[in-house]
Amino acid sequence: MALFRKAPEIFGLDIGSSAVKVVQLRESGTTYRLAALGAASLPPDVIADGTIKDPPTVVDAIRSAVAAAGVKASNTAIAICGRELIIKKVQIPQVPAKEVHDVVQLEAEHHIPFAIDEVFLDYHGVGQHDGVMDLILVAVKKSKVLEYAAVVEEAGLVPAIVDVDSFALGNQFELNYPDERNEAVALIDIGASIMKTNVVRGGSTIFARDIPFGGNNYTQAIAQQLRIPFEQAEAAKLGRDVGVRWEAVVPALEAVSRELSLEVQRTFDYFASTAESERISKIVLAGGCAQLPGLNDYLSSNWGIPVELAKPFERIEVDPAYAEEVASAGTSLAVAVGLALRRPGDKGK
Numbered sequence: 001m002a003l004f005r006k007a008p009e010i011f012g013l014d015i016g017s018s019a020v021k022v023v024q025l026r027e028s029g030t031t032y033r034l035a036a037l038g039a040a041s042l043p044p045d046v047i048a049d050g051t052i053k054d055p056p057t058v059v060d061a062i063r064s065a066v067a068a069a070g071v072k073a074s075n076t077a078i079a080i081c082g083r084e085l086i087i088k089k090v091q092i093p094q095v096p097a098k099e100v101h102d103v104v105q106l107e108a109e110h111h112i113p114f115a116i117d118e119v120f121l122d123y124h125g126v127g128q129h130d131g132v133m134d135l136i137l138v139a140v141k142k143s144k145v146l147e148y149a150a151v152v153e154e155a156g157l158v159p160a161i162v163d164v165d166s167f168a169l170g171n172q173f174e175l176n177y178p179d180e181r182n183e184a185v186a187l188i189d190i191g192a193s194i195m196k197t198n199v200v201r202g203g204s205t206i207f208a209r210d211i212p213f214g215g216n217n218y219t220q221a222i223a224q225q226l227r228i229p230f231e232q233a234e235a236a237k238l239g240r241d242v243g244v245r246w247e248a249v250v251p252a253l254e255a256v257s258r259e260l261s262l263e264v265q266r267t268f269d270y271f272a273s274t275a276e277s278e279r280i281s282k283i284v285l286a287g288g289c290a291q292l293p294g295l296n297d298y299l300s301s302n303w304g305i306p307v308e309l310a311k312p313f314e315r316i317e318v319d320p321a322y323a324e325e326v327a328s329a330g331t332s333l334a335v336a337v338g339l340a341l342r343r344p345g346d347k348g349k
Contacts, residue, residue: 038069050082168338
């Protein structure tokens with residue numbers, strides 16, 4: 001009998017542009033504990049703008065991260081970001097549930113710059129009023145999904161769930177901050193090459209956007225200003241002792257932070273134009289770049305909104321064996337944690 005068959009285990013696999021991260025969570029009742037954690041770094045330009053340029057290197061990194069984590073499961077949840085991904089809030093007339101799919105298909109053709117048969121489409125409702133339904137529409141080019149699925153399969157794994165980075169970010173936020181459901185909170189994951197933004201309220205995404213800007217912008221600015229190689233600039237940015245004085249790095253960091261602040265401000269302005277009376281109450285920063293000294297204070301004073309760092313393991317039990325790794329990688333694991341929370345058939349947020 002298949003009635004009591006145990007669901008296959010699944011783990012989160014975050015394929016970022018600077019590293020591959022693996023997180024596996026185990027549920028016991030209503031709580032989660034960290035069961036496995038591993039990562040493998042990727043050289044710059046292996047993944048650019050969310051496009052895999054060098055698949056064999058990514059396959060090797062996936063295998064290394066999975067081996068480092070000691071994960072035995074083969075089912076994994078992965079996510080997509082960047083170009084060829086469209087996330088839009090749309091309105092459709094209120095129709096019976098069975099007709100929503102067809103109406104969304106027709107509406108999507110007005111919003112998507114690709115042929116409709118070239119994309120995978122999904123949507124979720126965020127509310128209804130005055131005879132219309134508000135939906136978040138997600139469209140991603142099939143070729144993009146297949147590109148990511150191919151490296152995962154080549155590494156001997158099964159991509160059981162394909163999510164979106166910014167939604168995974170929302171997933172982990174909902175688990176870790178269950179009391180903040182009534183206000184609009186902007187989640188921003190600053191990755192190496194893409195900044196993922198997701199404005200959530202009441203457990204739902206009300207706006208999401210990927211911005212082609214990230215930690216590499218800082219590294220490149222340091223490399224150019226100090227005329228040093230990218231790898232040395234990356235280490236200097238992280239405060240490692242590579243023969244570069246921190247004071248020499250600061251002007252480049254400040255210039256890029258100004259740019260980053262403007263990029264996000266533009267996104268907030270766009271969000272304000274699409275949301276009736278929504279005001280962002282606070283910002284939660286995630287991603288490796290979020291840990292740059294002083295960045296959250298600088299952004300908070302610029303935007304006049306409280307900015308804090310994400311705590312992806314705030315409500316997850318962490319064994320002392322992982323404590324140090326979690327403390328140092330913290331914010332950069334937010335997407336991986338969000339993916340690790342997914343289960344087949346759960347229809348992510």
